[in-house]
Amino acid sequence: MLSKVSKDWAGAGFVTTIGLAILIFVPILFDLFEVLQMTQYVVLSLFALSLAYIWGYGGILSFGQAGFFGLGGYTYAVAAINMGQTTVPFLMAIGLCALFAAALGYFMFYGRLNDVYLGVVTLVVTLILWKLINHTAGPEYSIGEARLGGFNGIPSIPIMTLPWQPDMEMEPGQMFQYFMAILIGVYVLLHVLIKSKFGRVAISIRENEVRTGLLGYDVRLYKLGIFTIGGAIGGAAGAMWATYQTFIDPNSFSLEVSAKCLIWVMAGGVGTLFGPIVGVIGLQYLSLKLGETDLINNLIILGTILMFLVLLLPKGIFPSFQDLMQWLWRRVGGSGGERTP
Amino acid sequence: MTAAEDRPLLSTKELTMRFGGVVAVDQVNFSLKSGELRCLIGPNGAGKSTFFKCLTGQLKPSAGSVLFADQELSGKTTHDIVRKGIGIKTQVPNLFDGLPARENIALSARQNNSQRRAEEITDEMLELISIAALARRDVGSLAHGERQLVELAMVLAGQPRLVLLDEPAAGMTGEERGRLATVLRDLAGRMSLIVVEHDMQFIREIATEITVFHRGRVFIEGDVAEIMTHSEVQEIYLGKEANGAA
Numbered sequence: 001m002l003s004k005v006s007k008d009w010a011g012a013g014f015v016t017t018i019g020l021a022i023l024i025f026v027p028i029l030f031d032l033f034e035v036l037q038m039t040q041y042v043v044l045s046l047f048a049l050s051l052a053y054i055w056g057y058g059g060i061l062s063f064g065q066a067g068f069f070g071l072g073g074y075t076y077a078v079a080a081i082n083m084g085q086t087t088v089p090f091l092m093a094i095g096l097c098a099l100f101a102a103a104l105g106y107f108m109f110y111g112r113l114n115d116v117y118l119g120v121v122t123l124v125v126t127l128i129l130w131k132l133i134n135h136t137a138g139p140e141y142s143i144g145e146a147r148l149g150g151f152n153g154i155p156s157i158p159i160m161t162l163p164w165q166p167d168m169e170m171e172p173g174q175m176f177q178y179f180m181a182i183l184i185g186v187y188v189l190l191h192v193l194i195k196s197k198f199g200r201v202a203i204s205i206r207e208n209e210v211r212t213g214l215l216g217y218d219v220r221l222y223k224l225g226i227f228t229i230g231g232a233i234g235g236a237a238g239a240m241w242a243t244y245q246t247f248i249d250p251n252s253f254s255l256e257v258s259a260k261c262l263i264w265v266m267a268g269g270v271g272t273l274f275g276p277i278v279g280v281i282g283l284q285y286l287s288l289k290l291g292e293t294d295l296i297n298n299l300i301i302l303g304t305i306l307m308f309l310v311l312l313l314p315k316g317i318f319p320s321f322q323d324l325m326q327w328l329w330r331r332v333g334g335s336g337g338e339r340t341p
Numbered sequence: 342m343t344a345a346e347d348r349p350l351l352s353t354k355e356l357t358m359r360f361g362g363v364v365a366v367d368q369v370n371f372s373l374k375s376g377e378l379r380c381l382i383g384p385n386g387a388g389k390s391t392f393f394k395c396l397t398g399q400l401k402p403s404a405g406s407v408l409f410a411d412q413e414l415s416g417k418t419t420h421d422i423v424r425k426g427i428g429i430k431t432q433v434p435n436l437f438d439g440l441p442a443r444e445n446i447a448l449s450a451r452q453n454n455s456q457r458r459a460e461e462i463t464d465e466m467l468e469l470i471s472i473a474a475l476a477r478r479d480v481g482s483l484a485h486g487e488r489q490l491v492e493l494a495m496v497l498a499g500q501p502r503l504v505l506l507d508e509p510a511a512g513m514t515g516e517e518r519g520r521l522a523t524v525l526r527d528l529a530g531r532m533s534l535i536v537v538e539h540d541m542q543f544i545r546e547i548a549t550e551i552t553v554f555h556r557g558r559v560f561i562e563g564d565v566a567e568i569m570t571h572s573e574v575q576e577i578y579l580g581k582e583a584n585g586a587a
Contacts, residue, residue: 204437204448211435215449215499216423 012191015274016184023180027173037288039176041281043244046183047237048264048276053190054230056271057199059206060223061115064122065261067129068097068231070253072238074133074148077248080158082144085166086243093239094232101231102224109220109227114209123258130253153249160243179240183277186233190273193229202226267309269316278318348411350375350533351396351503356405356415358391358557365391367557368405373503378529380544381537382568383554384577390432392554393507393537397429398422409503428501432508434488438481442472442491445480450498459498466494469527471520485512490521503533510543522546541578545569553577 027035047069054060072093079089104125108118137150146154160175162168170178193199201222204212213219242248251257268279286305290298313320349372358366366388373379381389394400396407398419407414414422423429437445446466450459467473472490475483480491489509496504509525510518518540525547528534538544544551544565551568553560555577561568568574 207437207439208435210431211437211495213418213420214423214429214431214435214496215452216420218418218420 008191008195011274012188016188019180019184019187023177023184026180027176032172035172035176039172039179039244041284042176042179042183043237043240044264044284045277045280046179046186046240047234048261048268048280049183049186049190049273050230050233050237051261052265052268052270052273052276053233054226055265056273056276057190057194057206058202058223058226058230059209060227060230061119062122062227062230062258063119063262064124064126064258065230065234066253066255066257067122067126068101068234069238069241069257069261070126070129070133070248070250071100072097072235073242073248073252074154074238075235076239076242077154077157078143078146078148080243081146081154081156084158086158086160087163087166090160090236090239094236097235097238098228098232101234102228105224105227105231109223112220123255126253126258127255130250130255133250133253149249151250153247154242155247157242157246157248159246160240175244179244182236182240186236187273187277194273198222198225263306267306267316269318269320272316272318275316275318279316282317349373349408350377350410351535352408353392353396354406354408356392356395356407357403358388358395358400359403364557366395366402369557369559371552371559373533373535375502375533376530378525378534378536378547378549380548380551381535381554382539382541382544382551383560387554388557389537389554390507391557393505393535396422396535397427397505423499423501426502428496428499428504430489430492430496430504430506430509432511434485434492436480436488436492436495439479441477442480442483442494443467443476445491446494446498449495450500452499462498462500466498469497470494470524486514486517489513490517493521493524497528501532503535504528506534506536506538508538508540509536510538510540518543519546541569 026038030038047065050068051062051065054062075093075096076086076089079092080086083089104122108121113121133148134151136148137152139147141148141150148154159169160178161170162174162178194203201212201217204215204217205219205222209219212222238248238252241252264279264283265276266279267283268277269275283302283306287298287302290301309317315323352372353369356366356369356371357364369388369392371392381392383389391400395402396414398414398417398421402415405415409422409425409427412425414425417425419429437448440448443463447459447463450462450466454462467476470490470493472487472494475487475491480488483491489512493506493509496506506525510521513521522543525534525536529549536544536547548565550562550564552562553568553574560577561571561574563571
């Protein structure tokens with residue numbers, strides 16, 4: 001019988017293999033519109049992973065993950081417009097968001113903020129950023145050649161080029177593959193991190209923060225590390241969103257974006273990495289299809305579905321699917337097994 | 342006895358903790374020898390829990406110092422204090438509810454030991470506390486008294502030099518309390534222990550030396566017989582004003 005550790009790695013290996021197959025075959029098998037649509041899912045999946053990691057594996061419930069998403073997008077936009085290349089701006093977006101998360105996290109965790117207070121602070125900081133960027137419409141709010149544009153946002157953001165090749169602007173298929181490679185890379189890295197000592201301490205903090213401290217671990221430092229990693233991933237997703245749309249506006253900082261991220265993770269399954277990706281694809285696809293109908297306001301239908309989802313599958317879609325599979329396996333005489341994230 | 346052995350393992354000097362205008366711990370001088378088991382008692386509001394929290398780093402003292410093995414602890418964080426060799430058992434058991442008792446203990450043992458040694462220590466702790474029957478049960482499903490015992494095993498698995506226990510017998514059955522008393526008596530001598538406790542029957546079972554707190558100060562220190570028969574201590578516990586209280 002496979003040990004739990006082996007099963008975990010087998011699960012991650014299976015997801016990675018499926019991801020690589022999607023990376024190779026989607027641009028070949030699907031038309032342009034569908035490839036663009038799937039690129040959107042990939043970017044938002046990365047964004048969901050940023051929250052899935054800090055919430056599911058560190059117990060940090062951030063209501064303001066959009067803050068990193070927007071900051072990453074704006075950083076990429078401003079730097080790319082000024083620098084005439086996209087590789088360094090992409091790295092800058094990740095780095096700045098990591099720094100911002102570290103600074104914010106320092107005050108929150110070393111100030112011993114917990115639970116609801118942490119949620120409120122992250123939300124308020126994000127709304128401050130949203131308000132701030134909304135008031136940058138005048139020509140005086142420029143950074144180099146990039147005008148921030150206030151509520152109008154920044155248009156004509158350069159499309160990402162192949163790394164370190166400023167003249168090789170990505171085609172939609174290439175962009176999909178590049179972003180998919182980033183998503184797979186982050187998924188694998190997070191999986192490795194979760195299985196490392198750092199990850200195990202993080203889970204221990206999620207389970208019982210006081211006891212983890214009483215075991216001699218500096219809970220504040222670990223939480224700071226977790227939050228910073230989540231901020232960096234959120235920033236990367238924001239930069240990818242900005243180049244995908246070639247446009248960014250203050251709505252990327254909005255409460256709606258933060259709330260959607262929470263809903264994707266919650267619906268997909270907190271405490272897993274694959275679940276939130278399922279949540280993004282499922283709910284975004286549903287929104288797209290409901291938007292095509294005129295029968296009833298699609299938000300009402302979406303809200304009703306979410307309510308039933310929370311009531312019927314409180315663990316989320318993916319963990320419930322795993323439970324079902326384990327139940328079926330036991331029914332046919334298998335030995336059952338543990339959940340793999 | 343050498344001078345080093347004679348030196349206290351833990352001592353406080355003029356330790357003071359103020360909350361605004363309220364002085365919860367007032368210039369407390371306290372010392373504990375290596376291998377000693379000391380009980381801290383006192384009525385509600387006497388300052389013993391605040392004193393305990395100053396020792397564990399949960400509160401930063403307003404003034405004074407805490408020395409452990411000649412190292413200053415005052416102002417250090419809880420995890421720093423734990424790393425120096427102090428095990429802390431909180432009033433409300435803090436355990437990993439989703440894990441079996443055995444894994445909870447092994448996690449603590451794994452801190453400073455190899456996997457194999459940690460397993461050995463875990464077995465020793467399960468036997469020492471007599472909780473082998475609980476080893477495979479998730480601690481979330483255990484009764485309060487059983488959780489207290491698992492937490493004690495977890496603290497001891499970290500192989501501390503000094504153990505601080507805040508009301509360890511709370512919520513225990515008579516049988517569990519007896520088992521705990523036996524364990525604590527056995528541990529004394531091998532390590533130092535400070536027990537904050539309300540249960541006078543339990544204190545009679547374990548204590549040799551007692552420190553009585555009253556109004557944030559050390560009111561009296563002495564052996565069990567002396568303290569239990571002290572008229573002013575009895576008055577304090579009965580709620581009467583102690584004449585000449587320090």
